Amino acid sequence: MDDVPELTRELVSIPSHEDETAAGDFIERWLREETDGEVTRDEAGSVFARTGDPTGPTLALVGHHDVVPPAEEQTKSGEYIVEERDGRLYGRGTADMKGAVAAAMCAFRDSEVPRTSDSSSGSRPRDAAPAGELVFVSFVGEESGGIGARHAIESGFAPEYAVVCEGSTNYSKQGVTDVVVAHKGRRGSTITARGTASHASEPEAGENAIYRASEAVDIVRGIDAPTATVLGNHLSGSVAVTEIEGGSAMNVIPDRCTVTVDERTVPGERAPIERVTELEGVEWAVDQDLPPMACSNDGFAERMLAAAREAQDGVSELVSKPHATDAGWLAEAGTACVVCGASEPGEAHTRNESVSLAVLDRCYRLYREAGEGFI
Template identity: 30%
Template sequence: MSTLQEVKSLLADLIAFPTVSTDSNLDMIQYLADKLADCGAAVEIWHDDTGAKANLLATLGPKRDGGIVLSGHSDVVPVADQDWASDPFVLHEQDGKWFGRGACDMKGFVAAAIAMAPKIAALELQRPVHFAVTYDEETGCFGARALAETLREKGIRPAVAIVGEPTMMQIIEGHKGCYEYTTHFTGLEGHGSSPDLGVNAVEYAARYVSKLADLKAQLRSRAPEDGRFEPPWTTINTGALVGGVAHNVIPGKARVEWEMRPVQAGDAEFVKAELEQFCTQTLIPAMQEVHPDAGVHTEVIGEVDGLEPVEVNAARDLVMALTGANGADVVPFGTEAGIFQGLGMQVVVCGPGSIEQAHKPDEFVSVDQMGQCLAMLERLCTKLV
């Protein structure tokens, strides 16, 4: 039987890998691969195009369709400019809490799942159990999207997935999507004393932001009548407007960084269509009247689909049975769960720790929460044979 002390030791090792999204995760992935291979798992590692990042998929049990995925991500957010009371990459225990970067988001769940691997391996499994660990969740779920493509290509078709993001061990059956963009404006520089001879990229970017604000207001009226999210409508946030070099120079370049969190796919299509029309019919013609090479281009940083609540969800029902919960909820923050749902899996999000601790200095997961997570996984073993 796995113990909390074993989980703590594993979590300490995982926290010690400084897997900030800008850096490599290969050492942590290899560490997990070795642990799982020692249990007899069939381990596969797939690298990204740079070779500095990798996804891991380790499978115990028969190689067949169905089965369950225990999913986590390896990357963590930076600690730069954060005031930590202890070394963020050394697990520190105090007052019934385990502190460290990634303790709750989400190396705690990964540690608990890996701690259970030897017990799962000893079972006469009728269905496969997959351990999935991805890269770059914090910067656009790039690893999960690559993993999804790999699973499609290889014909690996799990039936259900538990994504262990921090939910205080509450069952989450739905969350909004997260679509992030950077819209670039190319104008024509000139002297500020002759504004008609230039194309002010910052001014056109500001008009774009104004359009985003209009759409933000319109989306409130599109909220589903039975919407369960808070707020129940799709949201838009303008994160940055960057451009200009001096008071007296017409800026030739600008960019707007923005995001939307769709509650339904139609809202995303509505926003993109409105912006396309605004740019092609209003902004770009006015810009090119002065400078033919002026223009607007939107870069897709990431389009991560939400997790849609569905009436039939074997993953939800399974975790309800494991935890004794009598219901499931929805949250506004995003995870990789929608990507797995897009593969045809039935998915829930359930993991130890609070999202309120994620990304903050002195991030922690409580020992009590880790105990609840370990108990859930212990009970899972009884469902696997």
């Protein structure tokens, strides 16, 4: 699809690591000019476009237009650099995930109703009356804990089905875009141990908060992280202490010590870190909880797998993903989700981030195949 590379270039060139407004403006304007869909913008800044019959089932093509801060070599005079080399586009946001957003935008445009039974355009024949609704959405704040997705869900956004266009390429094998049916989440938490300060020459006069924190760390080390299996894919969670801070001076018994815990969660169960609160003077608080995802509808997963295989020569598979996405928030709210997109392992958030132009075309065809099955 010739439009996708150029649209990707334009999107990537718009800085959106501090303020997503300009990128959202561009997406909204393009959708209004290039499609006949109903285009809206919510209070958070996320952009929506709808077509088809809202009384039928809804499929959402889901992306986000915020990015992480660029590396120094990815900008020049405050502008993002976009370069094409060896069949790939390089620049901040190419893989995560403006390339897939561009592919989904073009697929939404080209999947719109009304359609006729004439299949000369390359789309498959269908009845003129739509069977359901197709929605394109690009959220804000995905990199900041799903701000846009959470706002939309709280405001009533509840599609029955969603394709979240994050990376799924080269997961089962090289040269294939797969269909992710489950991914891990992340729960970050803080253990706070409190004691009583005293002079270090008389340690018995105080209660050492570091010692209490050490007991809590021992409990964390002994926890077996949960596991889950989703459509044949086995996910193993993990729990790790990643930071510890305590004490005020070398001659003072510390009255406070904090421990940071990174937990990778799986669908259905969490590690029982709250056990640490059974210790005297120890508290536990969750700082961030990005939910895991498991596709709740086997038929939808198989349908998307068929669309993925139709869009490429390689045989794609149902796979899992180690990273959290907005699919976690949607799945938690009741949407049947899969993740399917152009980004490859190791591309997102890197200094040489890039996306394959051939894979973007593949994703366009995949998203269009999926969309045309709903309207």
